[in-house]
Amino acid sequence: MDKPVNQGAWLLVLPVLLIVAFSAILPLMTVVNYSVQDTFGNNQFFWNGIGWYQELLDPSTDLGGRFFDALWRNLLFSLLILLIEVPLGIAVALSMPRHGWRVAATLVVLALPLLIPWNVVGTIWQIFAREDIGLLGWAVNRLGIPYNYTADPLSAWVTIVAMDVWHWTSLVALLCYAGLRSIPDAFYQAARIDGASRWAIFRNIQLPKMHRVLLIAVLLRFMDSFMIYTEPFVVTGGGPGNSTTFVSIDLVKLALGQFDLGKAAALSIVYNLIILAVCWVFYTVMTRMDAQRN
Amino acid sequence: MARIDLQSLAHSYTPNPKGDDDYALKPMTHVWEQGGAYALLGPSGCGKTTLLNIISGLLTPSEGRVLFDGRDVTALPTEARNIAQVFQFPVVYDTMTVYENLAFPLRNRGLRGAPLDARVREIAALLDLTADLNRRGRNLTADAKQKISLGRGLVRPDVAAILFDEPLTVIDPHLKWELRSKLKALHRALDLTMIYVTHDQTEALTFADTVVVMHDGRVVQMGRPQELFERPAHVFVGHFIGSPGMNVLPAEVSGRAARVGGHLIPLRRGYPALDGGAKIEIGVRPEFATLAPAGAGGVPVRVRRLDDLGRTRIARVELSGLPMAATVPEDLTLAGDEASLLLDPAMVHVYADGTLVEGEAA
Numbered sequence: 001m002d003k004p005v006n007q008g009a010w011l012l013v014l015p016v017l018l019i020v021a022f023s024a025i026l027p028l029m030t031v032v033n034y035s036v037q038d039t040f041g042n043n044q045f046f047w048n049g050i051g052w053y054q055e056l057l058d059p060s061t062d063l064g065g066r067f068f069d070a071l072w073r074n075l076l077f078s079l080l081i082l083l084i085e086v087p088l089g090i091a092v093a094l095s096m097p098r099h100g101w102r103v104a105a106t107l108v109v110l111a112l113p114l115l116i117p118w119n120v121v122g123t124i125w126q127i128f129a130r131e132d133i134g135l136l137g138w139a140v141n142r143l144g145i146p147y148n149y150t151a152d153p154l155s156a157w158v159t160i161v162a163m164d165v166w167h168w169t170s171l172v173a174l175l176c177y178a179g180l181r182s183i184p185d186a187f188y189q190a191a192r193i194d195g196a197s198r199w200a201i202f203r204n205i206q207l208p209k210m211h212r213v214l215l216i217a218v219l220l221r222f223m224d225s226f227m228i229y230t231e232p233f234v235v236t237g238g239g240p241g242n243s244t245t246f247v248s249i250d251l252v253k254l255a256l257g258q259f260d261l262g263k264a265a266a267l268s269i270v271y272n273l274i275i276l277a278v279c280w281v282f283y284t285v286m287t288r289m290d291a292q293r294n
Numbered sequence: 295m296a297r298i299d300l301q302s303l304a305h306s307y308t309p310n311p312k313g314d315d316d317y318a319l320k321p322m323t324h325v326w327e328q329g330g331a332y333a334l335l336g337p338s339g340c341g342k343t344t345l346l347n348i349i350s351g352l353l354t355p356s357e358g359r360v361l362f363d364g365r366d367v368t369a370l371p372t373e374a375r376n377i378a379q380v381f382q383f384p385v386v387y388d389t390m391t392v393y394e395n396l397a398f399p400l401r402n403r404g405l406r407g408a409p410l411d412a413r414v415r416e417i418a419a420l421l422d423l424t425a426d427l428n429r430r431g432r433n434l435t436a437d438a439k440q441k442i443s444l445g446r447g448l449v450r451p452d453v454a455a456i457l458f459d460e461p462l463t464v465i466d467p468h469l470k471w472e473l474r475s476k477l478k479a480l481h482r483a484l485d486l487t488m489i490y491v492t493h494d495q496t497e498a499l500t501f502a503d504t505v506v507v508m509h510d511g512r513v514v515q516m517g518r519p520q521e522l523f524e525r526p527a528h529v530f531v532g533h534f535i536g537s538p539g540m541n542v543l544p545a546e547v548s549g550r551a552a553r554v555g556g557h558l559i560p561l562r563r564g565y566p567a568l569d570g571g572a573k574i575e576i577g578v579r580p581e582f583a584t585l586a587p588a589g590a591g592g593v594p595v596r597v598r599r600l601d602d603l604g605r606t607r608i609a610r611v612e613l614s615g616l617p618m619a620a621t622v623p624e625d626l627t628l629a630g631d632e633a634s635l636l637l638d639p640a641m642v643h644v645y646a647d648g649t650l651v652e653g654e655a656a
Binding site for chain 1: 372
């Protein structure tokens with residue numbers, strides 16, 4: 001059957017195209033422009049081709065070394081975040097009440113950390129974890145555990161991971177809770193009659209229902225932790241040394257600290273491509289799994 | 295084997311019930327015989343699901359005891375009772391195949407290997423599910439899913455009673471009949487006690503040997519379908535069962551006659567000792583009230599409307615201004631709206647405050 005073609009529909013798409021062009025594509029082209037040239041200010045540009053990219057992707061160079069170190073730190077951070085936040089979020093969702101006034105109370109408490117601006121979260125933890133005046137830092141040191149995030153890389157990592165878990169586990173828990181709420185009571189009653197154990201109920205009823213929201217939660221938490229900037233910037237500023245310098249922090253140092261605009265532009269493009277690639281893989285895997293299930 | 299005894303059973307969802315109104319289930323004592331097919335019939339909110347959940351153990355009653363074969367199970371959890379329940383919406387474990395669904399209750403009870411396999415295949419054959427054993431649960435139709443829910447109950451050799459909570463609600467009309475016949479056949483083949491909750495009188499009357507009619511937290515009548523039809527113990531039963539329901543008219547009853555708006559209606563039984571303070575009504579089903587031409591005896595009525603139900607015709611008439619329904623004989627032709635109504639005296643019952651009064655036999 002032939003569908004009628006209405007060229008007028010383009011008029012509806014046009015505003016969006018224009019907005020995206022001016023707000024995203026044109027600025028991105030500027031970055032592309034910078035990434036293939038070198039500049040020393042005064043609007044003087046020198047063609048550099050793919051030079052910056054070659055340097056960036058070669059770990060033996062100074063720039064490439066920095067980039068890969070930061071990238072591995074980023075990946076380690078995301079991995080830790082997922083390993084902690086996903087199981088913890090599921091556990092929190094499972095222990096949330098299903099009926100009564102406690103539901104509303106729990107939802108409000110869980111949503112609170114999500115409503116705090118990111119740099120405020122950073123500031124809270126920056127003070128909370130200080131070993132001289134911060135409640136946490138002071139208490140941990142008093143317990144005899146040496147802890148100082150400004151001097152010790154391990155302490156710094158523990159601090160930013162704990163901060164992220166505190167900030168974002170709620171999101172995973174709320175998403176999982178939404179999945180759990182879609183399970184009718186009859187399923188739990190039937191499972192009791194079938195004599196199912198707590199684990200069997202989780203494995204056969206709750207996990208399958210949470211499956212989709214969990215994929216979304218993993219995607220969101222991965223992307224967010226991979227692009228993390230504000231909180232570690234406020235707490236550690238990337239230190240001690242470079243131990244918590246993630247790609248985004250390094251990018252700002254490169255662009256606004258050293259004014260290496262060409263290198264920074266090349267780094268931006270590669271960083272962006274990595275994120276797009278991961279998103280694409282995720283999307284493909286999710287749609288594949290959906291297709292298989294049906 | 296399971297004979298189910300309900301002893302002074304009552305349930306309230308409020309912690310400290312004061313009056314009758316606080317009880318979802320008012321105190322009742324009943325015996326449900328082993329191997330019976332029971333239907334719990336009543337409108338929404340009459341307490342039938344509450345009663346079912348108490349029997350299955352999903353709910354602990356606030357008062358009274360539940361006995362299975364004389365053993366007190368009131369405090370036992372569901373999984374410790376030899377009972378299975380099928381819910382309104384089919385419960386199928388999505389990620390498992392049909393086979394795994396059927397095997398699930400047995401695996402949870404520690405059965406493995408060949409006995410498990412044999413039992414699962416036996417029940418699958420019984421439910422015509424053999425061809426679907428390797429399919430995933432999620433892709434099946436609603437009736438197949440409901441069969442699996444039922445199968446998970448049947449597969450357990452310890453199950454002595456199966457409870458159904460409006461199991462055909464989401465099934466297509468043309469498959470309802472098929473599934474209901476299947477249930478009936480299973481009941482005959484397996485010697486199980488079956489309790490079937492529904493608000494649909496056709497389902498109840500075709501499925502059950504004994505229909506239990508509930509109203510406002512009480513069992514108002516427990517009996518064979520024919521008894522419910524011919525001798526409703528309560529005006530509610532008369533209204534709820536039958537289509538259209540029983541005609542109920544306010545009347546003065548003395549001796550062997552009832553007086554309705556100046557007309558005398560003869561009764562088969564005598565009622566010498568009626569409580570003076572009670573509201574007295576007579577009830578007669580439209581099936582036992584036959585329309586005749588004016589002057590043919592009986593009581594004079596005014597015909598308002600004739601409804602053609604296909605097989606029969608029902609007349610909407612007025613007796614001294616009181617609306618009634620009556621059967622229209624096939625060959626009857628009426629001139630004008632005057633007619634007379636012939637009532638079968640044996641089928642005219644007397645109710646005091648809604649409850650059937652046993653008259654003195656002739």
